Amino acid sequence: MTSSPADRAQRGKDARKYVARSAHGLWLPPVERPDPVAxxxxxxxxxxxxxxxxxxxxMSTSPLAxxxxAAAVMAADLAAQxxxxxxxxxxxxxxxxxxxxxxxPERTLLFDLTDFDETFPGPFEWDVKxxxxxxxxxxxxxxxxxxxxxxxxxAAAAGYHTAMRRLARLGELAAWYERVETDRLLPLVRDGRRRPQSSLTRARRRTSLHALGRLTETVDGRRRIVRDPPFLESVGPSDTAALRKLFSDYRSTLSEGRRLLLDRYRFVDAARKVVGVGSVGTRCFLVLLAGVDDDDPLLLQIKEARESVLERHLPSGPYVHPGHRVxxxxxxxxxxxxxxxGWTTGPQGRAFYWRQLRDTKGPANVAGASPAALQRYARLCGTVLARAHGRSGDRIAIASYLGSADTFDRSVADFATAYADRTADDxxxxxxxxxxxxxxAAPES
Incomplete structure (x- = not known):
């Protein structure tokens, strides 16, 4: 039987006996801390x-890079506390x-988390930190x-704290359907050089059609993915055959309606792609599909799913297949x-997951942001993170743990500055x- 709100709140207060809110600011490298390069x-x-x-x-270009x-490095550091x-x-x-x-899917522009390769059940404060x-x-x-x-x-911790306490007062469906739409973003994209709507307008233009023009070309009358070795390069016939098999298996993990939609597309081309920073070296491919014609594209990304960096530090999760976990x-x-x-298993038992390459997704441009702009962005990220946690965890217990004081927020800020020092050293x-x-290390060309 589901616990009462009072019992859930008490569970949050009881957690303070194990880790005081002020204790989150106390961080020193473990005595036997693994070498980060190792x-x-x-x-x-x-x-x-x-x-x-x-x-x-x-990774060597800057401490932020x-x-x-280095999610694996930080996971080990957090697990030591x-x-x-x-x-x-x-x-x-x-x-x-x-x-x-x-x-x-309703074509509403949202702001949210966008990377889930390392997702895994664990203590809420690890994401906040x-x-x-x-x-x-x-x-x-x-x-x-x-x-x-x-x-x-x-500001990041305070945004999380404020949002979680607000979510704790909502009903279950209201909390589940929470989202951050673009009207919350207008103050964050005002930088004095362009109209407030311009960043949002650019994001709306980053659709599959936009990616089609940037990532594909027409050769001998046929659309194909542009080659840019080693970042985007051809796959051989055997790999293409394997990708077609993966595509067929992946289809079975979709709902009936999604399978019907996918069946209206035909396989056109495939290429290997280098993605991200921490993911570089994992196996990742692009698949170009076409619907009614070449100007009706669907670009899918097939990415290798591996063990989460959190798994060695936490109890087993509910999913055996890494792609299913993601x-x-x-x-x-x-x-x-x-x-x-969707997800599937590939050659040599490797796990993969599939997604659209881009559906109007745009990361934040924080380089050069003013202190005020970065603080606003940090608060927004904290708000979104609380919304995500509130769907899967006990938002009432977490809000009760956080309480009304800003003790947790200040402690996380202390941790963050100390860990920034550590990151610079690493x-x-x-x-x-x-x-x-x-x-x-190979420099970007």
């Missing part, structure tokens, strides 16, 4: 070796660039003074999900490893 090398053992230099090259690719036991479906990589704009730490790192890269750096991290986590966390999300270690030839 952690990255261990991740790379089963990745495509020819792409690992691209990964290290991207390092943090983006006591946690609340208040479990949610974690994003697992809730850094600030994994939030963005996308279009719902990764978000706040990424905000602090970004603020320093933008040259903000230290008080503003801390204020930006504090798809289920995205469906649970996002306010409105991609209608073509980035320097990677740069030194590249210089010493321990790992090879």
């Amino acid at each position: 952690v990255l090398e261990r991740q790379g053992r089963d990745r495509l070796p020819e792409l690992l230099p691209v990964r290290y090259g991207r 390092f943090l983006r690719g 006591p946690h609340t036991g208040l479990t949610v479906q974690l994003c697992g990589d809730a850094q600030l660039l994994n939030f963005g704009l996308y279009t719902s 990764r978000l706040a730490a990424s905000i602090a790192v970004a603020a320093r890269e933008n040259g903000h003074p230290e008080p503003k750096v801390r204020q930006a991290a504090l 798809v289920a986590g995205q469906r649970l966390l996002q306010a409105a999900g991609d209608i073509f999300l 980035h320097a270690n990677l740069v030194a490893a590249v210089a010493a030839g321990v790992v090879r």
